[in-house]
Amino acid sequence: MWLKNKKGRIDLKGLRFTDLLITIMVGIVFGVIMKFWDDLYSVIKPIMPVARQLLYGMWFMVGPFAMLLIRKPGVAIIASLAGASLSAFIGHGFEVLLYGLVQGLGAELIFASFRYKRFGIFVAGFAGVASCFAGFFLDLFYGYAALEAWALFVKYGLRVISSFIFTGIFAYYIVRALEATGVTNSIRPVSKEDYESLN
Amino acid sequence: MNLFDLFTPHKKTWLYKVNPAVKFVLFFALFMIVFFNQHYQFTMNIMIMSALLLFLFSGYRLKRLLLFSIPIVISIFSTAVTMILFGKGETIWWQWGIIKISEESFYKGLLLGFKSASFGFLGLVFLLTSRPVMLFYALMQQLKLPAKFAYSFMAALRLVPIIIDELQARSNAFKVRGVTFSKGIKGIFERLRLYMLPIFAQSIRRAQRLAIAMEAKRFQIGADRTYYYPTTYQPIDGVFALLLISLSLGAYFLS
Numbered sequence: 210m211w212l213k214n215k216k217g218r219i220d221l222k223g224l225r226f227t228d229l230l231i232t233i234m235v236g237i238v239f240g241v242i243m244k245f246w247d248d249l250y251s252v253i254k255p256i257m258p259v260a261r262q263l264l265y266g267m268w269f270m271v272g273p274f275a276m277l278l279i280r281k282p283g284v285a286i287i288a289s290l291a292g293a294s295l296s297a298f299i300g301h302g303f304e305v306l307l308y309g310l311v312q313g314l315g316a317e318l319i320f321a322s323f324r325y326k327r328f329g330i331f332v333a334g335f336a337g338v339a340s341c342f343a344g345f346f347l348d349l350f351y352g353y354a355a356l357e358a359w360a361l362f363v364k365y366g367l368r369v370i371s372s373f374i375f376t377g378i379f380a381y382y383i384v385r386a387l388e389a390t391g392v393t394n395s396i397r398p399v400s401k402e403d404y405e406s407l408n
Numbered sequence: 409m410n411l412f413d414l415f416t417p418h419k420k421t422w423l424y425k426v427n428p429a430v431k432f433v434l435f436f437a438l439f440m441i442v443f444f445n446q447h448y449q450f451t452m453n454i455m456i457m458s459a460l461l462l463f464l465f466s467g468y469r470l471k472r473l474l475l476f477s478i479p480i481v482i483s484i485f486s487t488a489v490t491m492i493l494f495g496k497g498e499t500i501w502w503q504w505g506i507i508k509i510s511e512e513s514f515y516k517g518l519l520l521g522f523k524s525a526s527f528g529f530l531g532l533v534f535l536l537t538s539r540p541v542m543l544f545y546a547l548m549q550q551l552k553l554p555a556k557f558a559y560s561f562m563a564a565l566r567l568v569p570i571i572i573d574e575l576q577a578r579s580n581a582f583k584v585r586g587v588t589f590s591k592g593i594k595g596i597f598e599r600l601r602l603y604m605l606p607i608f609a610q611s612i613r614r615a616q617r618l619a620i621a622m623e624a625k626r627f628q629i630g631a632d633r634t635y636y637y638p639t640t641y642q643p644i645d646g647v648f649a650l651l652l653i654s655l656s657l658g659a660y661f662l663s
Contacts (some may be wrong), residue, residue: 226629227619230560234615236608239562263593278612294561295568298540301533303439350444352491352520357508360494379597383604390605392612408424 232275232284236291239271243292244299249253262367266375268308269340272316273333273376278332280397281326285336289313305395308347315343316376334377341365341372417467422644423537424467428544430645434652435534441656442526448519454661456521461655466536476536480528488521505596540565546639556629563618567611574607577647 239294246267253261276286293309316336322331345365348354354361387393417424419575425430444456463473505587544562547553582602589595 226556226623226627227616229556229565230619230622231612231615233557233560233568233606234564234611237568238571238611242577242604242607245575259610263598265455272538274438278608280470291561293501295565298530298535298565300535302474303436303528303534304527307440307443352446352516355491355513355516356494357496361508363494374593379600382597383601383608384603386605387612388430388607390609392609394610395616 215386216326224283225246228279228284228396229287231385232279232287233291235275235278236271236288236293237295240295240299241275241289243267243271243296256347257368263371265368266337266341266371266373266379268314269312269326269344269372270335270375270380272313272340273320273336274380274384276320276336277328277333277380278387278393278396280325280328282321283317285314285317286310289316289340306353309342311343311347312340315341330377331383333381334373337372337376337380338369342370380395388393409595414472415426417536418472419467420467421467422600423465423533423648424462424535425642425644426648427487427546427550427639427641427645428538428543429639430641430648431534432537432543432547433551434649438656439527439530440654442523446519447663448515448522449663451519451522451526451660454656455526455529456535457655458526461531462529462536466533468536468656476532477529480532482527483524483528484521487524488517489557490517491520493516503634509576517631518555542639545637549635550641554629556634559622559627561620565613567614570614571607572609575603578603578606 233278246264250261250267252265253264271292272285272289276285278284289309289312290306293305296305297303316339318333319336319339320328345354345368354365356364384393438454442451445451459477462477463470466473468476481584487631492509492514495510495513496506497512497514497516499511499609501511502509503512535538541562544558548555548558587602
């Protein structure tokens with residue numbers, strides 16, 4: 210019943226309720242981890258400006274990570290928004306909601322442009338970089354980006370590198386390790402090979 | 409004093425009776441205006457307005473509110489300083505090495521500081537006077553947020569204490585066993601991996617069991633449903649909307 214979409218066709222790629230709950234759960238867990246990360250980040254913030262930007266990729270990890278895990282359309286943006294909602298609930302205010310939404314959208318667009326068929330290191334990394342650019346776009350309006358050219362280049366250059374490392378390399382290998390635990394088997398879309406193996 | 413007492417108001421003011429969905433939409437709209445606005449005087453007025461809302465109508469004692477405001481005041485300085493020192497600008501007031509304070513960067517810095525303080529105060533007013541569960545119920549009933557999103561969120565939020573416990577248990581286990589990590593970027597990966605792997609494996613299984621249990625109890629996507637907490641529009645919502653709009657217009661015309 211839950212496998213059918215609105216037109217009554219069997220829908221192998223759409224989000225079931227289980228997938229949705231897991232996606233939101235992944236987002237919320239990231240929200241908690243980001244809270245601890247934020248404490249670390251706040252300590253480093255004033256004394257080590259370069260290290261601080263290199264740790265920034267963590268904020269972009271949630272969307273690509275959820276997508277690598279669940280591999281269904283809409284997952285990156287929902288997980289990113291869920292993570293942001295938790296941050297908003299514990300007192301980071303409305304701006305994290307907007308950033309979460311836009312950064313999730315950035316990552317989602319990259320996966321969508323590969324038609325949700327490629328989930329390698331590079332696609333995941335680019336999704337993170339797209340999140341980073343989406344965040345930069347908001348920073349322009351917020352006013353964070355009106356720096357001297359050299360400062361702008363250093364700040365966002367380091368951030369792009371960091372987002373690739375966190376969402377490409379780190380997320381990819383952690384999801385690979387999660388696959389080994391077997392939890393992803395029941396949530397990924399059913400593939401053609403799975404059907405053939407039944408015959 | 410435990411954490412729960414800290415967030416219990418002295419008295420429940422009229423702001424508590426405003427429909428949380430209405431409050432959320434209006435605050436979010438105001439937030440968007442402030443976010444995209446580039447005029448520091450207007451932003452300062454909005455900051456004062458949100459601080460007034462917090463101190464007059466949140467129903468908390470002054471001492472408690474001052475305590476809550478400390479991080480917001482710090483954020484004004486921490487966001488303003490980088491921009492003032494490294495922001496771009498033509499009319500230079502003072503220069504020393506790579507530090508350059510110009511008229512433009514100074515006002516830009518003030519703008520940033522006031523913006524972050526406005527968001528801080530607005531967020532605090534909203535959080536202190538609304539209960540998360542009621543927000544989701546109001547979003548479902550007044551704004552037609554699909555029930556699958558609202559209930560997933562509420563279910564996942566309930567599990568946050570378990571996640572925090574698990575993280576702390578792991579942190580303690582590493583300490584007891586004397587786990588050491590490499591230096592630099594590799595160490596960060598090792599840490600992330602050791603913490604995230606079990607947390608996610610557990611959380612995914614837990615979420616899956618929860619979803620199956622909910623569906624077994626006939627929770628259906630897209631089905632018509634009734635709500636345990638009915639929420640409606642009230643006259644007080646209109647009063648709140650009028651107050652917020654007139655204060656914002658006041659802030660605009662005074663700038």
